[in-house]
Amino acid sequence: MPRFNRLLITGAAGNLGAVLRQGLAPLATTLRLTDRAGMGEAAAHEEIMPAELSDFDAIMAVVKDCDAVVHFGAAPMEKPWAEILNSSIIGGYNVYEAARRHGVRRIVYASSIHAVGYVRREEGADTHTGHRPDTLYGLSKCFVEDLASLYFHKFGIESACVRINSCFPEPADRRHLATWLSFRDLVQLVTRCLVAERIGHTVVYGISDNRERFFSNEKAAHLGYQPQDSAEDYREKVEAKCPPGDPFAPDIEFVGGFLCAVGHPDDEA
Numbered sequence: 307m308p309r310f311n312r313l314l315i316t317g318a319a320g321n322l323g324a325v326l327r328q329g330l331a332p333l334a335t336t337l338r339l340t341d342r343a344g345m346g347e348a349a350a351h352e353e354i355m356p357a358e359l360s361d362f363d364a365i366m367a368v369v370k371d372c373d374a375v376v377h378f379g380a381a382p383m384e385k386p387w388a389e390i391l392n393s394s395i396i397g398g399y400n401v402y403e404a405a406r407r408h409g410v411r412r413i414v415y416a417s418s419i420h421a422v423g424y425v426r427r428e429e430g431a432d433t434h435t436g437h438r439p440d441t442l443y444g445l446s447k448c449f450v451e452d453l454a455s456l457y458f459h460k461f462g463i464e465s466a467c468v469r470i471n472s473c474f475p476e477p478a479d480r481r482h483l484a485t486w487l488s489f490r491d492l493v494q495l496v497t498r499c500l501v502a503e504r505i506g507h508t509v510v511y512g513i514s515d516n517r518e519r520f521f522s523n524e525k526a527a528h529l530g531y532q533p534q535d536s537a538e539d540y541r542e543k544v545e546a547k548c549p550p551g552d553p554f555a556p557d558i559e560f561v562g563g564f565l566c567a568v569g570h571p572d573d574e575a
């Protein structure tokens with residue numbers, strides 16, 4: 307018996323959206339998928355509704371009749387301010403406000419390690435560590451995490467803000483040995499955020515069971531997330547390919563990696 311009648315995934319055409327489209331299917335009778343990019347053909351259990359996140363009326367229509375939202379649509383990296391503002395900040399507001407007006411009770415939000423990117427590796431962080439964004443991208447994640455807090459405390463919409471570290475098929479560099487999140491663990495984590503009895507406003511780090519890690523999920527144990535994969539299985543391959551770097555270079559000093567070293571996106575190249 308599926309947990310939801312209709313579950314919405316935003317950013318469904320994206321890399322992680324495609325993983326969740328498969329992985330979350332058992333949770334809902336109907337998966338509603340939205341993105342501004344093409345999402346292919348709808349399967350029998352799917353509804354496809356293209357929409358621009360910054361268009362409030364379009365997002366109102368997309369959120370209508372959904373029981374929960376998995377909000378992964380956004381500028382996925384550092385981008386010019388106009389794009390961060392429209393896709394991620396206004397887009398995030400539109401999703402939460404449409405959810406409030408339609409009575410949606412729970413949202414899982416794709417936040418990022420870049421909300422705390424200027425934490426030093428050896429300092430580490432837990433889920434109560436304050437924001438320390440490393441980019442306008444990270445700042446947009448801080449905004450939506452705080453929006454989620456407001457909409458929980460004032461309007462009772464529960465949220466899990468998943469600070470995804472590095473979710474790719476496999477770890478690509480030495481930093482990923484600490485930050486990797488497998489696709490299988492992503493699906494489990496989002497599932498737990500959707501089905502755990504109470505989540506309130508929870509922040510959780512999206513990481514697999516890596517030996518090295520920068521973050522503790524101890525205070526998010528109520529989600530029941532138990533990662534199955536580990537970057538350790540790829541260590542030999544990664545270390546053979548990537549020599550160790552300078553520990554004082556910003557991309558190694560801080561958990562945000564190379565985004566800690568980039569300038570303002572609107573500066574002339």
Ligand SMILES: NC(=O)c1ccc[n+]([C@@H]2O[C@H](COP(=O)([O-])OP(=O)(O)OC[C@H]3O[C@@H](n4cnc5c(N)ncnc54)[C@H](O)[C@@H]3O)[C@@H](O)[C@H]2O)c1
Nearest residue numbers: 317319320321322342358359379380382393416470472473
């Ligand atoms: N992949 C990772 O390791 C990682 C790490 C941290 C956070 N995240 C977050 O997870 C989410 C998904 O990331 P991804 O790697 O799948 O990125 P992606 O670029 O593949 O997917 C993002 C999707 O959002 C859509 N989108 C962007 N702006 C839009 C707009 N204005 N209107 C409608 N649709 C819009 C894009 O078309 C795209 O399909 C993002 O919010 C990203 O910030 C990902």
